[in-house]
Amino acid sequence: MQKIRRILVVLIPLLLAGAALTDGADAKDIVLSDEAGTCLGCHGKQGIVKTFENGELLSAYVSPEKFAASVHNFLPCSGCHSDFSSDNHPSRRFRSKKQYQIKTSRECRRCHGDQQLKENPIHAGLLRAEGEGKPAVCTECHGAHSVSPIKGGKVFASETQYCLGCHGHPLSMAFRNGEQLSLSVDKKLLDTSVHGKLSCSDCHYGFSSEEHPQRIFKSGREYTLASSESCRRCHFDKYSKTIESIHYTVLSKGNLKAPVCTDCHGAHSISGGSRERSLTTKRCQRCHPAIYDVYARSIHGKALFDEKNQDVPVCIDCHKAHDILNPHTLDYRERIPTMCSNCHANKAIMGKYGLSTDVVKTYLSDFHGVTLGFYRKQRESLDKPARPIAVCTDCHGTHNITSTRGTDAAVLKANLVQRCQQCHKDAPRDFPNTWLSHYEPNMKSAPLVFLVNLLYKIFIPVLVVGLFLQILLHIWRYAVDR
Amino acid sequence: MKEKETGMGERIRRFSTSLIVEHWVHVFAFVVLVVTGISQKFFSLDLSRWLILKLGGIDNVRLIHRCAGIVFMVAASVHIVGASVGIVLKKRQPSMVITKNDLTDAVRDLRYYLGAENSPALCDRYTYKQKFEYWGILTGGLLMIATGLVLWFPTFVVGFLPGQVIPVAKALHSNEALVIILLIAVWHIYNSIFSPEVFPLDTSIFTGYISRERMSREHPLELMRIENRTQDEAGRKRRRKARKLETEEMSR
Numbered sequence: 001m002q003k004i005r006r007i008l009v010v011l012i013p014l015l016l017a018g019a020a021l022t023d024g025a026d027a028k029d030i031v032l033s034d035e036a037g038t039c040l041g042c043h044g045k046q047g048i049v050k051t052f053e054n055g056e057l058l059s060a061y062v063s064p065e066k067f068a069a070s071v072h073n074f075l076p077c078s079g080c081h082s083d084f085s086s087d088n089h090p091s092r093r094f095r096s097k098k099q100y101q102i103k104t105s106r107e108c109r110r111c112h113g114d115q116q117l118k119e120n121p122i123h124a125g126l127l128r129a130e131g132e133g134k135p136a137v138c139t140e141c142h143g144a145h146s147v148s149p150i151k152g153g154k155v156f157a158s159e160t161q162y163c164l165g166c167h168g169h170p171l172s173m174a175f176r177n178g179e180q181l182s183l184s185v186d187k188k189l190l191d192t193s194v195h196g197k198l199s200c201s202d203c204h205y206g207f208s209s210e211e212h213p214q215r216i217f218k219s220g221r222e223y224t225l226a227s228s229e230s231c232r233r234c235h236f237d238k239y240s241k242t243i244e245s246i247h248y249t250v251l252s253k254g255n256l257k258a259p260v261c262t263d264c265h266g267a268h269s270i271s272g273g274s275r276e277r278s279l280t281t282k283r284c285q286r287c288h289p290a291i292y293d294v295y296a297r298s299i300h301g302k303a304l305f306d307e308k309n310q311d312v313p314v315c316i317d318c319h320k321a322h323d324i325l326n327p328h329t330l331d332y333r334e335r336i337p338t339m340c341s342n343c344h345a346n347k348a349i350m351g352k353y354g355l356s357t358d359v360v361k362t363y364l365s366d367f368h369g370v371t372l373g374f375y376r377k378q379r380e381s382l383d384k385p386a387r388p389i390a391v392c393t394d395c396h397g398t399h400n401i402t403s404t405r406g407t408d409a410a411v412l413k414a415n416l417v418q419r420c421q422q423c424h425k426d427a428p429r430d431f432p433n434t435w436l437s438h439y440e441p442n443m444k445s446a447p448l449v450f451l452v453n454l455l456y457k458i459f460i461p462v463l464v465v466g467l468f469l470q471i472l473l474h475i476w477r478y479a480v481d482r
Numbered sequence: 483m484k485e486k487e488t489g490m491g492e493r494i495r496r497f498s499t500s501l502i503v504e505h506w507v508h509v510f511a512f513v514v515l516v517v518t519g520i521s522q523k524f525f526s527l528d529l530s531r532w533l534i535l536k537l538g539g540i541d542n543v544r545l546i547h548r549c550a551g552i553v554f555m556v557a558a559s560v561h562i563v564g565a566s567v568g569i570v571l572k573k574r575q576p577s578m579v580i581t582k583n584d585l586t587d588a589v590r591d592l593r594y595y596l597g598a599e600n601s602p603a604l605c606d607r608y609t610y611k612q613k614f615e616y617w618g619i620l621t622g623g624l625l626m627i628a629t630g631l632v633l634w635f636p637t638f639v640v641g642f643l644p645g646q647v648i649p650v651a652k653a654l655h656s657n658e659a660l661v662i663i664l665l666i667a668v669w670h671i672y673n674s675i676f677s678p679e680v681f682p683l684d685t686s687i688f689t690g691y692i693s694r695e696r697m698s699r700e701h702p703l704e705l706m707r708i709e710n711r712t713q714d715e716a717g718r719k720r721r722r723k724a725r726k727l728e729t730e731e732m733s734r
Contacts, residue, residue, distance in 0.1 A: 370525050374540035377531065383539040427637050433645025434636055441649070448650045456657035463661065467668045473595035478678045480597075 032068060035076035038086045040064050056097040066146040080107045101137040108138045122166075122212055125173075141166045159199040160190070162209050179220040189269040203230045221256050227267070228260035235261075241322035249326070259287065277314045278304050284315045294399040301399075311349055317342070334376045336391040337363060359438045363392070366436070388423075395419045492694035494708065496686045505687045507557045514550035516663055518543045523656050548634060555627050558620075577607040580617065584610035606703040615669055622662045629655040 032040075040062060042048065048060040067073060078085045083092070094100040109117075117123035126136040139147075164187060171183040190196060201208050217223040232239035242248050242261075251258035264283045265271075281304070285292035295301040295315075303309035318339045319325075325332050341360040343349050350357050363369040368390045375385045393401075395416065404412055416432040424431065439445040441453065497505075521530035522543065534543050568574040587603035587610045594602045603609075608616070632639050632651040639647060674684040679700070686692040697705045 370522075371540055373525070374531075374534060377535060378539045381535055383535075383542070385539060385541060387541070424637050428641045430645040431637065431640050434640055434648035435645075436649055441653075446646060446649060448646055449653045452650055452653040452657065456653075456661070460657070460660060460664065464664055464668065467664070467672075471668070471672050473592075475678065477595045477597075 032064075032073060033076040035078060035086050036067070039077045039084075040067075050100075052094050052096050052100065054096045058097055058100070062145045070143075070145060070147050072145075072147050080104075082107060082110075098137075101139060102135045104144075105136065105138045120212075122214075124214065140169055159201060159209060163200045163207075173223075175217050175219050175223065177219045181220050181223065185268050193266075193268060193270045194272045195268075195270055203227075205230065205233070224262060225251075225256065225260055228262050231261040238322045245322060245324040246326045247324060257287075277310055278308075280316055281314050291399050298397075298399060298401045299403045300401060311343070311352070313339075313343065330375075330385070330388055331379060333388060333391055334372055334379065336393055337369070337372065340392045356438065358440060362436065362438045362440065390423060394422070493691040494694055494697050494705070495690060496692040496697075497690045499690065502687060502690055504557065504561060507553065511550050511554040511557060512666065515547060515554060516659075518547035518550065519659055520663070522547070523659065548630075551627070551630050551634075554623070558623055558627065575607075578613055578616055580610075580613055584613055604702045605700060607701055609700065611669075611673065615665060615673075618665050619662060622658050622665070625658050626655060626662070629658070 043060055043062045044064045046059075046061050050058045050060050052058070072080070083090055094103070114127060117127060130136055164185065167183055167185045168187060169184060173181045173183050175181070195203070206213055217226065238261075247258045247260075251260070262270075263286075281292060281295070296305055300312040303312045304314065318336075319327065327333075337360065344355070345357050345360040347357050364373065371389045372391065375389055378385055413432045417427060417429060420427040420431050436446050436449070441449040443450055517533070518537070521527075521533045522540075524530050525534075534540055537543050537546065565578075569576045583606075587605060590599060590603040591610075593599045629651040632647060633655060636648050674680060674687075675682065677684075679696070694705070
């Protein structure tokens with residue numbers, strides 16, 4: 001009997017309010033119930049505090065203005081605080097704030113039944129979690145005395161603020177394979193990210209203050225892959241570059257471990273290009289730790305990590321950031337001298353370290369370099385050469401490049417002949433001397449070559465002038481004789 | 483060396499068929515070697531790039547160059563062996579050997595060109611100019627063959643010679659090629675095409691014959707020798723022809 005009455009107490013004002021709302025939504029002069037007036041007599045003042053057994057505190061203050069603006073403003077306080085009435089104020093004990101909140105949330109469910117809640121995917125998810133022993137707290141998202149409807153209700157300063165209403169709190173999402181993903185977003189990280197000024201739905205399209213579709217993913221990885229699709233809506237140039245990359249090729253072959261945008265750039269904490277270049281290498285290290293270790297011991301890696309040198313190449317300088325090509329193709333191999341020459345042909349950079357910029361020029365005018373030049377051209381036409389030709393890395397190494405300074409010439413030569421033998425199978429010990437070692441021939445580096453060139457430089461003009469003089473004399477005499 | 487009469491004037495046999503063939507082989511090898519070689523030497527020129535790509539890429543061009551090199555090498559060997567055998571065994575006149583006369587001829591011609599002499603030097607089968615060209619090409623050609631082989635088989639060569647031989651061979655091959663090309667393009671082409679004495683073309687190396695008129699001007703000593711040797715035969719020939727004409731007239 002008491003139960004029925006209690007329900008009526010709630011239902012009748014609800015029906016009345018419903019009628020009032022349909023009559024005119026602009027009815028602003030809502031009159032609070034007498035009971036509410038009585039309660040606010042005390043609770044409308046600051047300073048009333050509830051203490052829990054674990055020592056936690058909760059203010060029992062209710063802002064009369066906010067309550068008046070809430071959708072529940074027509075309800076008497078006992079509509080939700082069912083244990084209380086104007087003449088009954090029991091003293092209750094709770095272990096913690098959380099326990100209190102869970103208990104209070106049950107009050108909401110008296111009116112907002114499971115059937116209604118299930119229609120909303122977020123609530124459906126929360127109900128599932130409740131079944132697993134993780135009860136939800138309605139007031140965490142909706143507020144308590146300031147409760148407002150989601151649709152067309154409370155106006156938030158921004159969409160982000162709206163979303164953070166829930167996602168600023170610990171929230172998680174379960175995937176079909178049982179993985180969990182935290183859905184809470186750190187406001188501080190978001191604000192400092194380059195996307196700080198974007199709205200949530202700029203990336204999470206399909207979501208808004210109106211819509212919150214429920215999506216089901218097999219795994220966390222599948223979710224990440226789907227989410228990274230958002231990036232291309234703005235960064236289409238980068239997206240189209242990634243399509244050419246080895247990572248995309250591997251991904252499209254079914255290897256879901258291949259990195260996508262967010263794996264390197266992060267999601268909510270996304271930052272602009274790093275000025276500290278060593279940070280970039282750390283991103284690659286996550287998947288390529290062995291190569292990272294080799295690189296870190298190379299002349300370039302040591303300078304980067306030990307001396308904080310920002311001139312040396314990091315991974316993306318040779319491999320590029322988005323259109324990372326398969327480095328095992330002949331096509332890629334033939335681009336290597338161009339990559340090295342980006343720095344090693346640059347006088348401004350090389351001057352700092354006392355390095356010669358002739359290295360690229362001498363390579364390109366030598367047998368290997370000339371052949372390479374033609375192979376690159378041929379690759380654009382029909383006659384594709386199937387043979388690799390020696391490029392910088394074949395002698396100097398790739399990730400393990402070391403300096404030749406301070407190394408004994410005999411040791412260098414002995415090491416070099418092994419590199420020669422990779423292509424010139426029976427290269428004898430003196431074979432490295434067949435090469436002018438990145439010097440323009442001069443009296444010191446290659447005296448014989450220098451002298452031969454010099455002699456011909458004198459002989460050829462003398463020959464040509466002599467021959468022409470002879471011819472002219474001959475013609476002149478012939479003309480005179482006639 | 484036969485003598486022949488034509489309607490236009492007398493023609494004298496200058497080159498045997500084997501020499502004509504030899505010249506053609508050298509023309510072919512030379513052109514192929516120059517086209518494939520120069521485009522490699524001046525690889526950065528647009529024309530070279532276009533040509534090399536048209537010929538199917540740098541590896542193809544190198545292959546063609548080496549094949550033509552073999553042809554040249556064989557032709558040069560045949561020439562040297564043939565000439566040596568001819569001189570040593572058949573006791574033929576060594577007509578290309580440079581003699582003291584060549585030096586005096588050259589000086590005399592120079593004086594003639596400058597107007598200090600009234601007539602040019604009297605030359606034998608080959609003039610000093612032709613000998614200069616011949617020896618220039620022959621020695622240059624041998625150098626090209628040697629250095630070409632060194633560049634073709636570097637690992638083998640460095641097995642017994644110091645490594646620097648390879649870049650030296652490359653410098654020699656590349657520079658000497660230019661010398662030979664200039665000799666041919668300037669000297670040979672002038673003397674056999676543009677020289678006013680032969681213009682528009684000295685056909686003797688293609689037909690094997692030279693006019694008596696040119697012979698008497700350019701190779702008077704050889705002409706004299708030929709005519710002395712073949713005087714009797716020539717006289718007989720002329721008499722036979724005269725008799726033939728006589729009988730023809732009588733029958734008319």
